[in-house]
Amino acid sequence: MTARIGVVTFPGSLDDGDAARAVRVAGAEAVALWHGDEDLHGVDAVILPGGFSYGDYLRCGAIARFAPVMGPVIERAAGGMPVLGICNGFQILCEAHLLPGALIRNDHRKFNCIDQRLRVESTASTWTSSFAAGQEIVVPLKNGEGGYVADDATLDRLEREGRVVVRYVGDNPNGSYRAIAGISNERGNVVGLMPHPEHAVESLTGPSTDGLGFFTSVLRSLVNA
Amino acid sequence: MARVVVDVMLKPEILDPQGKAVAQALPRLGFDGVSDVRQGKRFELEVEGEVTEERLAQLRNAAETLLSNPVIEDFAVRVEP
Numbered sequence: 001m002t003a004r005i006g007v008v009t010f011p012g013s014l015d016d017g018d019a020a021r022a023v024r025v026a027g028a029e030a031v032a033l034w035h036g037d038e039d040l041h042g043v044d045a046v047i048l049p050g051g052f053s054y055g056d057y058l059r060c061g062a063i064a065r066f067a068p069v070m071g072p073v074i075e076r077a078a079g080g081m082p083v084l085g086i087c088n089g090f091q092i093l094c095e096a097h098l099l100p101g102a103l104i105r106n107d108h109r110k111f112n113c114i115d116q117r118l119r120v121e122s123t124a125s126t127w128t129s130s131f132a133a134g135q136e137i138v139v140p141l142k143n144g145e146g147g148y149v150a151d152d153a154t155l156d157r158l159e160r161e162g163r164v165v166v167r168y169v170g171d172n173p174n175g176s177y178r179a180i181a182g183i184s185n186e187r188g189n190v191v192g193l194m195p196h197p198e199h200a201v202e203s204l205t206g207p208s209t210d211g212l213g214f215f216t217s218v219l220r221s222l223v224n225a
Numbered sequence: 226m227a228r229v230v231v232d233v234m235l236k237p238e239i240l241d242p243q244g245k246a247v248a249q250a251l252p253r254l255g256f257d258g259v260s261d262v263r264q265g266k267r268f269e270l271e272v273e274g275e276v277t278e279e280r281l282a283q284l285r286n287a288a289e290t291l292l293s294n295p296v297i298e299d300f301a302v303r304v305e306p
Contacts, residue, residue, distance in 0.1 A: 059294055066291070095294065102297045104235075109242045149239060149297060175240065 048089030101150030107175025
């Protein structure tokens with residue numbers, strides 16, 4: 001049976017199309033979910049895509065976090081359903097307290113739009129199991145508020161528990177504490193990252209096909225489940 | 226009608242790039258003697274009826290759940306005289 005992966009569209013989402021495409025390239029069925037949906041239409045996993053939900057008003061992700069669709073997302077994430085938040089999706093996951101910490105304005109105050117080298121620090125998460133530990137990958141990074149911050153105790157805990165999933169390699173592009181690009185929850189089923197793996201799934205349009213690993217990883221976990 | 230004001234500021238330990246940019250612009254324009262700038266948000270809530278303790282507690286809850294992100298921000302709620 002083909003896995004069904006939901007991609008949520010909020011008002012202001014931009015990368016829902018590419019996220020759905022990445023799901024299909026990986027071999028799963030992409031299911032369009034709407035921010036106003038009260039249920040998840042029986043999907044096996046959910047992706048919160050990049051963009052500027054609700055115009056980034058108030059704080060990035062602060063209003064999307066209270067969209068009707070987030071009720072069942074939060075509930076089922078607690079039950080182990082895989083959830084991936086990319087860029088604005090990562091911000092929404094932090095605002096929803098599914099992941100610790102927050103994303104603030106880049107320390108250099110400029111918008112980033114670059115092909116970014118990352119190191120996969122943990123392959124224990126549902127979304128990174130297809131990678132090799134320590135593998136370096138290149139995917140696009142594009143954000144204005146991508147600086148990951150958390151208090152020292154939280155950062156130490158993330159490091160100790162192997163929940164830093166991806167880290168920036170080379171110059172820190174946005175001032176993220178400890179060069180953290182992405183993290184997971186304790187169980188490893190919820191992952192958020194600022195870079196965009198969904199833009200790196202085909203050599204025609206991406207800097208690499210490295211991003212595909214996130215989507216094949218979740219399929220592996222769904223098939224084994 | 227009463228007005229309740231909620232001030233939201235980044236916690237002191239969180240970097241404030243916008244405040245830094247303003248701090249750098251001031252001396253360029255000849256406004257000297259400002260050693261640091263922190264930029265925050267001010268919400269003015271027009272409240273119907275009397276602002277009771279109970280009502281104020283609700284608004285504090287709103288400030289904590291929506292208007293601010295307690296991970297990175299502090300807030301203060303006060304009734305405008």
